[in-house]
Amino acid sequence: MTALPLPSPVPQSIVTRVGLVFGGRSGEHDVSIRSARTIADALSTGTNRQRYRLVPHYITRGGRWLVGDGATAALSDTLPDEPDDHLPRLPTTAHQVDVWFPVLHGPNGEDGTIQGLFTLLDQPFVGTGVLGAAVGMDKQAMKAAFATAGLPQVTHVCATASALARPDELADNVEQRLGYPCFVKPANLGSSLGISKAGDREALLAGLRAAARLDDRLVIEAAVPARELECAVLGYGHPDASVVGEILYDSEWYDYATKYSPGRSSLVIPASVPRVIHDQVQCLAVQATQAVGADGLSRVDFFYQEDGQVLYVNEINTMPGFTSQSMYPLLWQASGVPVEELVHRLIGFAQARHQRRTLISAH
Ligand SMILES: Nc1ncnc2c1ncn2[C@@H]1O[C@H](COP(=O)(O)OP(=O)(O)O)[C@@H](O)[C@H]1O
Ligand SMILES: [Mg+2]
Structure with missing residues (x-):
């Protein structure tokens, strides 16, 4: 045969x-x-x-x-x-x-x-997995994770939309803990949608009602007069931080209209800040990413008060804007990683993580 x-x-x-x-x-x-x-x-x-x-x-x-x-x-x-x-x-x-x-x-x-x-x-x-994405998205959960990791944040109060059933109690609490001005935010949006700045009780309650129409979970923060710095994080396991950038804009704060109207904001890369602040931002950016359990890519945003050189972590974005004008790819470009290499590395991390998960689940 x-x-x-x-x-x-x-x-x-x-x-x-x-x-x-x-x-x-x-x-x-x-x-x-x-x-x-x-x-x-x-x-x-x-x-x-x-x-x-x-x-x-x-x-x-x-x-x-x-x-x-x-x-x-x-x-x-x-x-x-x-x-x-x-x-x-x-x-x-x-x-x-x-x-x-x-x-x-x-x-x-x-x-x-x-x-x-x-x-x-x-x-x-x-991009990040379920946990990092979910925790990074919800500002209440994100702040709790940052607090556990000991990261510096502005003072804030968490509330649910149902607390508006007793508006005076809620406003009393915010006034006692934060005072004015303060920022009111829905916990789960982005692009500054639903966010307002309140200078008195009337504006606070109007802001809370507007935010509560968009989300059941709300965050109120003390407003800090500060510069806004951003840092890009890339990697799986031991992520790297990019050079630090700064957002400049022509309005009182970085609201939706300012974010998306051409010419009303600009990026400065690298940000003109003391070396020690630059390094601290990079270090905090990686810690913030790890605090929420994110990997792959994220952009971590900061408030920087020049007086006293104080840094606060504002938020993490686990799928930051990726347009040709966006901070995330531009920060990596300025750090020596052009966008073609950036997407190639991101895909490599995705495959490596999947292989590792497959290996873990086989045991
Ligand atoms: N505590 C704060 N102090 C000063 N400005 C703030 C504060 N919180 C938010 N802002 C302003 O509002 C913008 C949007 O807030 P942010 O929390 O980053 O929301 P989003 O997730 O929608 O980007 C910030 O970039 C900043 O300009
Ligand atoms: Mg933001």
Whole structure:
């Protein structure tokens, strides 16, 4: 009997198929599209062109997943109409993707939701896992994690929307602990949405009511007159911190209109601060990332009071803006990591983390 010929080895694909997920149901839909364009360009440039094949997934404002032509059009410049047929609300394309790159900001994208989906699919994905995303997103949980890690923060009060049933009690508490001016924030938004600055009780209660229409969890903070510094963190296990940048803007505080109106804010990279402050920001940025259990990428934002050289950690963003004008990629560029290399490293971290998880769960 003659031996059957051995099957020839299946050629292993050296091209990694990247499921770039963008758009989404949050108020930051448009920023997400712009971030996705930067990432798509970076994945199709230089050596990355041989390494990666893009599989765009566009999530409409209504929450439908579009792949193929609709997604490609959204990535170039034409947003497709909201489909009225029964398109899936979840991806059916997992077999076409080797690694996911969700670039969704705010609720459903940066809060552990989509990270949970990819975890259930058992596929690698860029950015932090469920825990880091969820803790980093909720300002109450984030502040609790920072406090446990001993990180410096502004004085704050946490409240629930239901506390507004007894408004005077809530206002008394805020006045006793913080005084005015103070900032009122919904715990789970972003882009300054729903945030207001209050100078008296009337403005405080109006701000709380407005924030309570957007979220059940609220945070009130003492306002600090301070410069705003930002630091980018990258890595898995022992992350690195970038050079430090500063945001300058022409309004009283960095509100939504200022953030998204061209010409009203600018970035200074590196920030002009004493070396010791620069180093301290880098160190605190890594600690803040570890405090919430985040990995992959994050941007940590600070308040810096020049008088007395005091630093406070303001917040962590585990899927920071990634447009060509955004602080996150620009900080890395200034630190010697161009955007093509940045996305390549992020995908590498995603794959390394997935391998490690697979190894751990095998034991
Ligand atoms: N305690 C504070 N003191 C001074 N300014 C603040 C304070 N909290 C928020 N701000 C201003 O509001 C902006 C948005 O607040 P932030 O907590 O960063 O919300 P978001 O997550 O929406 O970016 C900050 O960049 C800053 O300009
Ligand atoms: Mg912010």
